[in-house]
Amino acid sequence: MAQRRGTGNRRINRESIVIGFFVVFALLLGLRLFTLQVLQHGFYTALAADIHQLNEKLLPTRGQILVSDPQSSTGVYPLATNKTLHLLYVVPKQITDPIAASEALAPLVTMPKDELLKRLSKANDLYEPIQHSMTDDQQTAIAALKITGVAFSDEPTRYYPDKNLGSQILGFVGYNAQNLKVGRYGLEGWYQKELAGQQGYINAQKDASGQLIATATQSWQPAIDGSNLLLTIDRTVQFEACQQLDDAVQKHGADGGSLVIMDPKTGAIIAMCGAPNYDPNNFNQVTDAKVFANAATQVPYEPGSVFKAFTMSAALNEGKVTPDSTYTDTGEVKVGSFTIKNSDEKAHGVQTMKQVLDESLNTGAIYAMSQIGADKFSQYVKAFGFGSPTNIDLDESSGNISGVASKKDIYADTGAFGQGLTVTPLQLAAAYGVMANGGKLMQPYIVAKVQKPDGTEVVTQPKVVRQVISAETAATISGMLVDVVENGHGKKAAVPGYYVAGKTGTAQIPDLTTGKYMVGATNGTFAGFAPVEDPQFVMVVQLLHPRDVQFAESSAAPLFGSLAKFLMLYDHIQPTRPITTK
Amino acid sequence: MARKLNSREILSPEHHWWHALKLSTQKFAILVSIGAVATGFGYVFMTNQTAQEGFAIKGLQQQIAKTQADNQKLELKSADLQALAAVQASSTQLGMVSADTFQYLAPTGGAVAAR
Numbered sequence: 001m002a003q004r005r006g007t008g009n010r011r012i013n014r015e016s017i018v019i020g021f022f023v024v025f026a027l028l029l030g031l032r033l034f035t036l037q038v039l040q041h042g043f044y045t046a047l048a049a050d051i052h053q054l055n056e057k058l059l060p061t062r063g064q065i066l067v068s069d070p071q072s073s074t075g076v077y078p079l080a081t082n083k084t085l086h087l088l089y090v091v092p093k094q095i096t097d098p099i100a101a102s103e104a105l106a107p108l109v110t111m112p113k114d115e116l117l118k119r120l121s122k123a124n125d126l127y128e129p130i131q132h133s134m135t136d137d138q139q140t141a142i143a144a145l146k147i148t149g150v151a152f153s154d155e156p157t158r159y160y161p162d163k164n165l166g167s168q169i170l171g172f173v174g175y176n177a178q179n180l181k182v183g184r185y186g187l188e189g190w191y192q193k194e195l196a197g198q199q200g201y202i203n204a205q206k207d208a209s210g211q212l213i214a215t216a217t218q219s220w221q222p223a224i225d226g227s228n229l230l231l232t233i234d235r236t237v238q239f240e241a242c243q244q245l246d247d248a249v250q251k252h253g254a255d256g257g258s259l260v261i262m263d264p265k266t267g268a269i270i271a272m273c274g275a276p277n278y279d280p281n282n283f284n285q286v287t288d289a290k291v292f293a294n295a296a297t298q299v300p301y302e303p304g305s306v307f308k309a310f311t312m313s314a315a316l317n318e319g320k321v322t323p324d325s326t327y328t329d330t331g332e333v334k335v336g337s338f339t340i341k342n343s344d345e346k347a348h349g350v351q352t353m354k355q356v357l358d359e360s361l362n363t364g365a366i367y368a369m370s371q372i373g374a375d376k377f378s379q380y381v382k383a384f385g386f387g388s389p390t391n392i393d394l395d396e397s398s399g400n401i402s403g404v405a406s407k408k409d410i411y412a413d414t415g416a417f418g419q420g421l422t423v424t425p426l427q428l429a430a431a432y433g434v435m436a437n438g439g440k441l442m443q444p445y446i447v448a449k450v451q452k453p454d455g456t457e458v459v460t461q462p463k464v465v466r467q468v469i470s471a472e473t474a475a476t477i478s479g480m481l482v483d484v485v486e487n488g489h490g491k492k493a494a495v496p497g498y499y500v501a502g503k504t505g506t507a508q509i510p511d512l513t514t515g516k517y518m519v520g521a522t523n524g525t526f527a528g529f530a531p532v533e534d535p536q537f538v539m540v541v542q543l544l545h546p547r548d549v550q551f552a553e554s555s556a557a558p559l560f561g562s563l564a565k566f567l568m569l570y571d572h573i574q575p576t577r578p579i580t581t582k
Numbered sequence: 583m584a585r586k587l588n589s590r591e592i593l594s595p596e597h598h599w600w601h602a603l604k605l606s607t608q609k610f611a612i613l614v615s616i617g618a619v620a621t622g623f624g625y626v627f628m629t630n631q632t633a634q635e636g637f638a639i640k641g642l643q644q645q646i647a648k649t650q651a652d653n654q655k656l657e658l659k660s661a662d663l664q665a666l667a668a669v670q671a672s673s674t675q676l677g678m679v680s681a682d683t684f685q686y687l688a689p690t691g692g693a694v695a696a697r
Contacts, residue, residue, distance in 0.1 A: 069664075071664075072664065077661065077664060078657075078661055081657075081658065081661065082654075083654075083658055084651070084654070136655070159658065161658070161661035161662050161664070161665045162665045162666060162667070163665070163667065165665075165666065165667075235666065236666070239666040239667075239670075
């Protein structure tokens with residue numbers, strides 16, 4: 001009996017153990033399920049969504065910036081294009097021997113060996129970027145090492161094959177405050193919306209193997225690629241002009257310079273350079289952000305005597321003077337407490353208006369201005385386009401003509417010879433274009449057409465802003481400017497066989513700290529056009545504070561002459577008179 | 583007036599519609615089986631065909647992507663070679679003479695080729 005009872009107890013104990021085991025197991029299971037389904041609900045929902053959901057941005061290809069190139073098989077050459085480079089990264093968790101891996105990688109990357117070892121040694125780390133913008137060759141060399149945990153991802157990158165050439169026109173693609181890639185400065189910035197295109201997206205579901213489930217709900221919007229820009233720039237002229245400008249800046253020890261070459265009949269920009277400039281491929285290595293600004297459109301300065309051509313045009317157009325009108329140069333003009341002198345500080349006696357430009361007489365410019373009055377002069381200055389943007393498709397400054405606009409005598413007097421007001425080289429080029437184009441001011445433009453991804457094109461049409469002076473006045477002032485090059489201070493801008501019109505400008509530089517002009521420091525400018533019978537180009541060259549020469553006739557004028565000669569040859573322009581070398 | 587069949591009569595073999603085709607139940611079953619097998623094979627064949635086409639399309643897409651990538655590389659290489667700084671650097675090795683001295687010939691009246 002006792003034995004049977006004992007057997008029954010053992011059975012009860014065994015049943016209890018089994019039941020207890022299952023109860024504990026059920027509790028543990030319940031606890032685990034509670035943890036997974038309640039406590040970690042968010043995590044696993046996200047994980048499942050990540051496995052099954054595909055939510056991706058579809059990135060558009062950025063449009064190219066092109067120039068016409070008849071030599072190329074495609075007829076165009078890319079000044080800005082796209083290149084796929086590579087980001088080298090490591091998964092330290094997968095690297096078994098960080099020391100050996102860093103030894104092998106160090107010679108192929110720019111990161112110092114110590115830093116590399118430090119990154120590779122982060123045992124539980126899943127991602128460490130090592131180097132951006134690696135080329136295909138660098139990628140191949142590193143991949144050949146076959147180091148587990150070393151990988152690459154593609155990086156779409158903006159690429160400028162011609163490097164510094166036209167960098168201040170192009171700008172670059174950098175990051176904005178939201179860490180997104182956007183165009184900065186130049187055309188990259190101005191046409192950001194057109195170049196960038198439109199981002200698309202895809203929302204779909206994937207199966208266990210990562211393939212899209214065709215029958216599942218999905219939505220997508222294709223990316224729209226950016227438009228291409230075809231510029232008016234002539235690449236050969238741009239190269240030659242920029243190179244000569246760089247050489248001149250170096251030769252004269254100047255702080256910098258700029259240059260604009262424009263078609264006076266249409267306003268199309270043929271070349272535009274600034275010095276110093278930069279390589280937009282390596283914009284992050286630039287130490288002085290000032291070089292990002294376009295020297296020809298964004299940096300206003302006092303132009304000096306090149307402005308006398310506008311003063312004289314106004315007086316001629318109003319019929320107040322003729323090229324042979326005379327005045328008596330006493331060497332100085334008193335305006336209130338100010339005394340304005342000629343640059344040579346001499347009195348020249350009776351002089352014609354032609355001689356005023358030839359000899360660049362400040363007193364003569366004041367005389368011409370006084371014949372029409374400060375009010376009228378101010379109107380002409382504005383009509384030539386000064387004090388307002390040219391509306392080119394680039395960032396630009398309006399300059400400052402507030403002094404002249406105030407119609408106070410002293411500002412009108414100094415304005416008559418280009419001091420006390422500021423202009424940009426582009427404004428000067430457009431205004432000289434008035435004289436080369438029968439008195440019409442053209443709106444400068446640099447984008448000939450925008451080529452949209454659907455094949456349509458938006459072509460820029462030349463635009464006449466206004467008739468500033470009569471065609472007769474334009475012809476007269478052109479003749480007077482030819483005389484400047486033939487007999488005046490512009491001789492070094494001459495091109496044998498051609499009639500070149502132009503004017504020098506040597507301007508004092510204001511010292512912004514003292515409010516006075518700097519002693520012995522000048523900016524040199526030469527503005528002109530050629531051939532005068534049928535102008536093919538208008539050009540402005542500017543050298544900032546050249547150290548070895550004082551006057552523009554020895555700095556800017558020779559550069560103008562050299563480039564003008566190049567343009568005549570390049571454009572196959574027939575000489576209009578015997579070629580003689582003096 | 584025709585008598586309405588009860589449910590038992592409707593389900594009996596002699597009232598099945600295929601009897602109108604003079605087919606026995608057994609023969610009909612064989613035909614249905616053959617049809618099913620043929621449909622099955624047809625389905626497998628078509629699926630295989632579609633899959634093959636899919637693979638071919640995928641292969642072509644990969645080829646296109648590779649060709650596009652190669653094309654992009656070639657275009658970049660071409661642009662690099664055409665870069666004016668590169669052209670200028672290589673042209674110095676050609677020993678070309680500067681065309682500084684040249685003369686334009688003005689057309690004269692009555693000029694003819696000598697030969």
